[in-house]
Amino acid sequence: TIAFGMGIDKPDIRRVVHYGPPKTLEEYYQQIGRAGRDGLASWCVLFFKDSEFTKFGSDFYVGLLSEEQRKIQESSRERFRMYCNASSDRCRRVMICDLFGEKPPFERCGTCDLCKLASSGAGATRDFTKEVRLICQAVSLGSGMLKSSVLPIIKGTFKGSGTSKYIEPSIAVGMPGLASEFQQSGVQESTLKELIPTLVEEGFLWRRAVKIASSRGPNCDLYSVTEKGSQLVDDRNAPLVILAPPQGLLEQKPLKAEKAARPKKELKSAGVSLDQVDDLNASPVILAPPQGLLEQERLQAERAARLEKARNLAGVSLDQVPQAELEAGDGPIWQAETQMVQLIAQLRTTGQHEKANARETLLANIFRWRDRVAVEMKMAPHNVLPDHMAHSVAYSLPKSLEALVQIGVRVRTKELHELLANDVERLGLSTVAPESQGSAGVGEGEELVVQWPSGIWNPPHKWVGAIYKPGAKGKLPPWEVSYTRFRQGEHPEAIAMKQDSGKAIQVNTVIGHLSEALMQGRSLDMSRFAELAPSLTKAQWDRLDIIAAQLSPPPSDVCLDKDFKQKDFLRPILGDKVDQDFATKTESDRQDEAVWYERIRLFRLCRCVGFAPTFGPSAKRQRLA
Numbered sequence: 001t002i003a004f005g006m007g008i009d010k011p012d013i014r015r016v017v018h019y020g021p022p023k024t025l026e027e028y029y030q031q032i033g034r035a036g037r038d039g040l041a042s043w044c045v046l047f048f049k050d051s052e053f054t055k056f057g058s059d060f061y062v063g064l065l066s067e068e069q070r071k072i073q074e075s076s077r078e079r080f081r082m083y084c085n086a087s088s089d090r091c092r093r094v095m096i097c098d099l100f101g102e103k104p105p106f107e108r109c110g111t112c113d114l115c116k117l118a119s120s121g122a123g124a125t126r127d128f129t130k131e132v133r134l135i136c137q138a139v140s141l142g143s144g145m146l147k148s149s150v151l152p153i154i155k156g157t158f159k160g161s162g163t164s165k166y167i168e169p170s171i172a173v174g175m176p177g178l179a180s181e182f183q184q185s186g187v188q189e190s191t192l193k194e195l196i197p198t199l200v201e202e203g204f205l206w207r208r209a210v211k212i213a214s215s216r217g218p219n220c221d222l223y224s225v226t227e228k229g230s231q232l233v234d235d236r237n238a239p240l241v242i243l244a245p246p247q248g249l250l251e252q253k254p255l256k257a258e259k260a261a262r263p264k265k266e267l268k269s270a271g272v273s274l275d276q277v278d279d280l281n282a283s284p285v286i287l288a289p290p291q292g293l294l295e296q297e298r299l300q301a302e303r304a305a306r307l308e309k310a311r312n313l314a315g316v317s318l319d320q321v322p323q324a325e326l327e328a329g330d331g332p333i334w335q336a337e338t339q340m341v342q343l344i345a346q347l348r349t350t351g352q353h354e355k356a357n358a359r360e361t362l363l364a365n366i367f368r369w370r371d372r373v374a375v376e377m378k379m380a381p382h383n384v385l386p387d388h389m390a391h392s393v394a395y396s397l398p399k400s401l402e403a404l405v406q407i408g409v410r411v412r413t414k415e416l417h418e419l420l421a422n423d424v425e426r427l428g429l430s431t432v433a434p435e436s437q438g439s440a441g442v443g444e445g446e447e448l449v450v451q452w453p454s455g456i457w458n459p460p461h462k463w464v465g466a467i468y469k470p471g472a473k474g475k476l477p478p479w480e481v482s483y484t485r486f487r488q489g490e491h492p493e494a495i496a497m498k499q500d501s502g503k504a505i506q507v508n509t510v511i512g513h514l515s516e517a518l519m520q521g522r523s524l525d526m527s528r529f530a531e532l533a534p535s536l537t538k539a540q541w542d543r544l545d546i547i548a549a550q551l552s553p554p555p556s557d558v559c560l561d562k563d564f565k566q567k568d569f570l571r572p573i574l575g576d577k578v579d580q581d582f583a584t585k586t587e588s589d590r591q592d593e594a595v596w597y598e599r600i601r602l603f604r605l606c607r608c609v610g611f612a613p614t615f616g617p618s619a620k621r622q623r624l625a
Contacts, residue, residue, distance in 0.1 A: 011038040018046045023056045024073060025080035025099050041111075046084065050197050051147070053081045054221050057209050085197040087288040088114050088123025113291070122294045129285040130185045131195055134178070136204055136229040141174045144210075144222035147196060151189060154182050194290040196223070202287070204229040232285065332502025336388035339503050340395050351583055358427035362420075363394040369419055373412055384411045392497040392504040397424055403493030448538040448615040450606075452530040460610035462521030465562045482513035483522060492532050507532060508598070515605045534598040538615040544603045547572050559607035569600045 016035045022028045028046075036042030055061070056077055062070050076099070083095050092112040097104045108115045117123040138153045139145050145153075152158035153171060156179025160167045199205045206224045225233070325331030340363060347356035367390060374381040389408065393416075398404060401417045409416060424430045471477040476484070485495050492510040499505060511532055518524055547569050552558035558568075570578050573596060577589060585593075606613060 009037075010034070012040070013037070013042065014040075015043045015045065018048075021046060021048045021052055021080065021084060023061060024076040025083055025096070026076060028080060029096055029099075048084055050081070050085060051221065053077055054209050055219060058219060081197075082201050085201065086114060087198060087290060088117040088294075089125070089288045091115050117291065117294065122297075123288050123291075125286045125288045127284045128191075128195065128287040131187050131191055132199060132204060132285040132287070133232055134182055134185065134187060135192055135195060135199060136225050136233045137174070137178055137181075139205060139223050140225045140230060140233055141171045141178070142168055144208075144224055147221060147223060150196065150223070151192060153178065154192060155179055155189070156182075190296065191293055194292045195287070198287065198290055199229070204232065332500070333388045335501050335503035336391045340391040343395060352587075354428070354587075358429055359394065361427055362423050362429065363390065365419065365423055366390050366394055366416070369416065373415070377411070379411070385409065385416070388502065393420070395504045396493060396496045396507060397429060398493035398497060398507070400491055400493055403491040403497065406491055406494035407498045448617060450536045450541065450613045451616045452526040452533075454527045455525060456523050457526045458523045459518055459521055463519040463608040464560055466519050466521070468520060479513035479516040482510050483517040483524075486510075486514060486525075486528070512601075515601065518605060518609050521609075534595070534602055536599050536602055536613075540599055541603065541613065541615075543573065544569060544600065548607070557607060559604045564604060566597055566600045570596055
């Protein structure tokens with residue numbers, strides 16, 4: 001905001017983030033000048049859409065300005081727009097200096113994102129002839145075209161504009177042929193979208209802001225082809241054009257090598273390999289790729305790397321993974337197929353070979369059961385239990401029949417439930433949560449455990465340090481997703497096995513999500529929560545209560561601290577061995593720690609939300625490792 005730009009004078013601001021552009025480049029320069037006044041490296045991040053600049057020409061922003069002032073602001077706004085859409089053949093610091101009539105002592109600063117792109121080689125110029133010609137052909141069909149209409153016309157899906165869905169005759173005649181050319185070209189749709197601002201700057205397109213009836217000012221852009229753009233459409237031998245790729249294209253799938261004829265001298269100067277040339281009469285358009293395209297390409301390379309890594313993992317079968325997920329290197333079935341193998345590999349890496357062997361045996365037994373049932377019922381094995389569902393079950397180790405039903409196991413569910421219960425016990429994947437702690441030093445009162453309220457319980461207050469943070473891209477945070485599903489009746493084990501991503505999570509993670517809901521002051525069915533929450537005896541509670549008082553004498557409460565450290569509670573119980581390296585701990589030590597950490601988290605949860613426990617008798621319950 002203007003107030004921020006004018007009022008902040010701190011020397012050590014490390015990052016300035018704009019969510020949307022200011023009105024002019026001068027305003028932007030003044031605001032980012034708050035960063036790094038101590039001379040240390042700082043980041044300036046700007047999120048914007050190209051269309052956002054148009055609104056600043058409305059009467060709301062310039063209605064009180066003189067004609068001369070309007071022209072000055074419009075000029076600065078357009079230069080700022082060019083600044084934001086610049087490709088890797090430019091330097092942002094040089095562009096700012098140009099605005100103020102300064103001549104920098106360098107051609108490139110070497111520190112802005114464009115200079116770094118150029119030095120990495122990712123922003124090298126490319127042949128965008130096909131893409132630019134398609135865009136210019138589409139725009140030339142109309143008398144003035146909205147950006148949102150260009151891509152539908154190229155694809156042949158344009159349904160008309162306005163409430164009447166009017167289609168200009170020239171568009172109706174030219175669109176089928178253009179769509180056919182697009183389908184045969186192999187051009188990426190996202191590449192076309194990213195190139196449009198670049199083509200305005202390079203003179204292929206002309207953009208003007210227009211006012212729609214009853215509006216307060218210019219609120220949309222219309223595009224027309226320039227003489228340069230028309231020449232490219234009409235003359236296949238139009239002059240060579242060299243541009244840098246827009247940032248938006250760098251996230252995209254790498255462009256396939258394209259063969260286009262061009263004069264040898266121009267090809268060499270543009271850095272184009274002659275072994276890609278088969279016709280020296282065509283005229284290419286060589287541009288530096290937009291940054292968006294380069295970013296898309298980077299992500300595509302990461303997806304390809306994940307796919308290659310998965311193919312090399314022993315035991316991973318990608319036969320059942322849909323093609324779309326294979327290409328994306330991600331997806332529900334992809335995650336389920338690879339997750340179990342990665343868990344086993346991690347167990348072996350940390351020296352837990354017995355657990356790894358047990359998991360492999362369990363998974364093999366699940367598949368053997370499936371194959372036997374398939375033969376008996378004359379069904380395809382995948383219809384009895386899909387591969388990815390088998391992997392999720394072996395990963396999350398559900399104990400309840402209800403959870404198996406909720407994730408979609410429909411064939412002989414009770415048999416699978418019994419198999420899991422028997423194998424988990426036989427293979428040592430379960431432990432009985434110890435009621436007595438032996439060396440831990442708890443004695444009397446162990447038969448008494450925390451009694452949870454029946455039905456819905458409303459916390460008296462939420463944790464004083466609770467902060468609600470939305471999930472990625474404005475979605476619900478993971479804890480709230482689990483909480484919502486739990487409120488709708490899903491079993492925590494079903495929630496753990498059936499994730500939107502396909503990547504199962506541990507049941508304890510779901511318990512942690514529900515605990516976070518209580519921390520946030522949300523009501524919860526505590527009788528259902530208690531089915532899987534760790535048991536906590538009166539002796540254990542009293543022990544933890546004493547430790548809390550020692551760590552932070554009343555009236556302060558260490559449990560309410562944001563920097564709460566569980567190990568501070570565990571050390572007085574299990575001794576200094578908790579500080580040993582994980583690899584040197586015995587399986588028994590690891591198990592003891594895991595059980596106590598669950599109890600410490602539950603103890604803290606109760607303290608943070610104001611739950612005053614009562615205690616009563618309870619039988620031992622078996623818990624999964």
